[in-house]
Amino acid sequence: MTHITHWINGSLSTQKADRHGDIYNPATGQVTGSVDFANAATVDAAVAVATKAFEQWRHSSLTKRVQVLFAFRELLHVNKEKIAALITQEHGKVLSDAAGEVTRGLEVVEFACGIPHLLKGGFSEEVSTGVDVYSIRQPLGPVAIISPFNFPAMVPMWFFPVAIACGNSVIVKPSEKDPSAAMFLAQLWKEAGLPDGVFNVVHGDKEAVDALLTHPGIKSISFVGSTPIARYVYETGTKAGKRVQALGGAKNHMVVLPDADLNLAADAAINAGFGSAGERCMAISALVAVEPIADELIAKIKERMATLKTGDGTKGADMGPLVTAVHREKVASYIAAGEKEGATLVVDGRDLKVEGGGFFLGPTLFDNVTPSMSVYTDEIFGPVLSVLRVNSYDEALKLVNDHQYGNGTAIFTNDGGAARRYQNEVEVGMVGINVPIPVPMSYYSFGGWKNSLFGDSHAHGMEGVHFFTRGKVVTSRWLDPSHGGINLGFPQNT
Secondary structure (H helix, E strand, C coil), X not given: CEEECCEECCEECCCCCCEEXXXXXXXXXXXXXXXXXXXXXXXXXXXXXXHHXXXXXXXXXXXXXXXXXXXXXXHHHHCHHHHHHHHHHHXXXXXXXXXXXXXXXXXHHHHHCCHHHHCCXXXXXXXXXXXXXXXXXXXXXEEEEECCCCCCCHHHHHXXXXXXXXXXXXXXXXXCCCCHHHHHHHHHHHHHCCCCCCEEECCCCHHHHHHHHHCCCCCEEEEECCHXXXXXXXXXXXXXXXXXXXXXXXXXXXXXXXXXXXXXXXXXXXXXXXXXHHCCCCCEEEEEEECCCHHHHHXXXXXXXXXXXXXXXXXXXXXXXXXXXXXXXHHHHHHHHHHHHCCEEEECHHHCCCCCCCCCCCCEXXXXXCCCCHHHHCCCCCXXXXXXXXXXXXXXXXXXXXCCEECEEEEECCXXXXXXXXXXXXXXXXXXXXXXXXXXXXXXXXXXXXXXXXXXCCECHHHHHHHCEEXXXXXXXXXXXXXXXXXXXXXXXX
């Protein structure tokens, strides 16, 4: 049995916890360890350490910061398989998905290694006689990152490499369901030479989250999770005077036009709908088929679904279990609701038979879904793909734009004009053209529109640099020293 506690000031906490949570292996359904839950006093201690460390780190040279970042990057690369194994053990996703998660996080670290260029300000000489103006960006202080269970390595790495590179100190509150990846990353930071206290990890539930949201020493909050919690985080954090970026839920649509390559579209629907058991905010969960191609496309998808192997993520499966028994039952309840509401159940994942006691649910496919059904309106966060049939591009576009979520979308077509029109007209933050999961590269920014984002800043890229820094503009005038400090001949009020 593994016991996980907090990482504060460069080492494991010795504070005795009053409350704990169980850690499961979703593939077996067995408890494999426990994690300490932080209270307000634990958060106070972490913030105090982070505040002290910030005063040193903010004044470290850009050269020093880059050296630490490059060292961390190398350690992360060398240990990628170990981190992936920890993720699979606690989350359940297959090893290839877990390794891909670490790789995408690694890309943000590499982006942050360019921080000397990213923090350059502007300079204007002689804006008035003898007056210059220049801009600088400065770190905020201790910042908090509250990350979800579905990407225990990648999502925190959307934020903390940029935050640390900009000169901030960090407190990460990972999901209590899979906390080990964050702890491993903390050890890598220490090995890379990051000063103690700059990177800290506290574990827990709502009590720890509320303590971070309201603590006067925390300057910003970065959050990823469901929309109801994202709204709560945003409202609570901003009320406490903090800068907040809260990324919420999604219902990502894949629009397939009649001229599309249907084999490509079917492959994309399988990968984007059922990868990581659908537990990702960029999963395709609504496929909008523009007639007359629905029957043919559904047949191709069903054929491919029959070849998918669901099982233990360490044993060559294509799809692993869901993260908890409670979540598995929640997803299964949506399948029952879809049937009751009149959708056609083409493939029923509840029929899956897997040995052992894991939290398994097979890939599920619905046809003839309508906009009023809960399988369409709600974020299910499981391997459930719903097909909606429409008769035109305009009808498909309206369907996407009318939905409350605007995280990601994709269009499959061989018509460049239609694709260009879609990317312009669709009210969604991230768009893929013949690409089913349009997650931006690290030097762009990740984030949606509408109820998929609360706050003005997306994750990583230049928006991330701006989120973790404050702008300052300096207007200066220096008297000519050759005249003893007397400004001879210059107008004083120009």
